[in-house]
Amino acid sequence: MRVVIETQAQPKSAGRRPTQNSWERFELLYRSSRDDIFAYVTTLLNDRAAAEDITALAFERAYRRRKTFDRRRGEERAWLFGIARNAALDELRRRKRVASLTVDPEDVSEPADDAGPEVALRRTAVRAALTELPARDREVIALKFHAGLRNTELAKVLGVSETAAGTLLYRAMEKLRKACDART
């Protein structure tokens, strides 16, 4: 999501220093992607504590490898999500177990649900259905709605074409919608 980087971070330094060093670029990337990475990893792992560790590990790896980043192979944000995805998949493989959480742990920063009981019920159903989705579908939804990736970036992270990424996203939403309907 280059737009995000440019619209949020670029104005701060564009007028002062046209060329940024690797640390400044990494810091901008961190500021713009920290919450998105965490949200994506949390949804994928269904484990907030592990997600925090993996998020930190992903940024540390990105920092170590920041000089090897090749812009011709994609945007920095997609590159960062690729690192986070590999770290999360390694964590899944290491644990050798299926994520057992069926509901999202309580989020202290979650906003109060003051839109009414129907909306609250609907949100609860979506939350529960999401945790029961297969990991592949949950990952696509997490990348799209929790990390805020565009379809092109999503395709890059998953290693598929943009059309295929759109198809995967559509199918995942259909599964989620049916799961929600079944719950309500």
Added chain:
Amino acid sequence: MRGPDSDPQGQDTAGALMAVDATLAGDPVDPQYAELAELALILREERPRTSDAFTARLDAQVQRRFARPAPAVRGTGLRRWLGGSLAGLAAAAAGVAVVLVLAGGHGGGSSSSSSAAEGTVVSSASASAAPSAGAAAGKPLLSITPAIREAKRPTGAAAATATSSSSSAAASAPGSVIPSPVIPGTRQVVQSAQLVLGVAPKRIDDVSQQVFNVVGQEKGYVNSSNVTSGGGDGGASFQLSVPSANLAATLTSLSQLRGAHVMSRSDNTNDITGQVGGAGQKLAEARALRRSLLKQLADATTTEQVDSIQARLHDANASIASDLSTLRGLQRQVAYSTINVRIQSAAAPLPVSQHHSSGFTIGTAAHDAGRVLVVVAGVALIVLAAMVPVALVGALLAWVIFAVRRRRRDQALDLV
């Protein structure tokens, strides 16, 4: 896998995706996608949020630039092992290459020319009286014993005969150098040297002419010579005689001939003091006998006595002539040293020998630099040749590891 690439995106899918994007962008969507839009909004609202504690902790880590070592992850050990192994193989290959190059440099080509080009000077002193050899080298080498001195004052027919025979022997030597005065008590040492020079085939004639010039300058003469030029295996050989006093200077000049380099050299000395003394003693006895016979001849009264004494006198004169000839031969060996020079076709000497013979010049430096570059290029080529299969195996191994890891990561999603 579901094979999304093989499933073309239909109109419904494209419309739904556009509706989702429009919803996320805050734009209105078609009512048929209202349920999808609501789901998209809920999903966005349900996004997990970071806690303040985690945010602060991660911010601090980033500000520290992850100063603490990275947590151990699977695969790091394997990667480190692979890296160490490849580095070790590279170092081993480089070492083997250096050894091969060095071994090839010494063992390849013509070993004789390379060893000879180092200018090895072999000195073999065969003198029986070593203590006197060094002293004899720097002093007049010829001495004449009292007996010889007596022989140089011939009287009568015998003396005339002896002088005639010796002069005929000396006539073979151009210049007929008169031996230096004899210094009683000094050692009589015969010196000789062998010199092998390497020259380019096309310069054999030139170098041979330089040999003649050197011999002339040092007041020596050429006993024999044989020069064969033309073709790839020409050569020349000389037997030179030079005054012993000029031996060292002659050898130095011959060693520095233009276009030639010394392949080998040997010096020999032989003490003949005993032989000279013996010959002198024999000559003195013969002369004493002749003097006695001359007195007897003067006192003879009968024809028989005169005939008998004359016959014995004739034998005594012959003995004196022979002894004198022997003595002069030894005298000439001491006065003149023999140098055997052999010139043979050979490659140019290595720079090392040039340094010893002609010192450090721009030309030798450039030659050395070129040689170093050639050796470096050879080492690099061998290292490259050794590294190519190693690199191919490493690349294949890395590709396999990458593919396996990717497959396992992909399978990890199916475990959840």
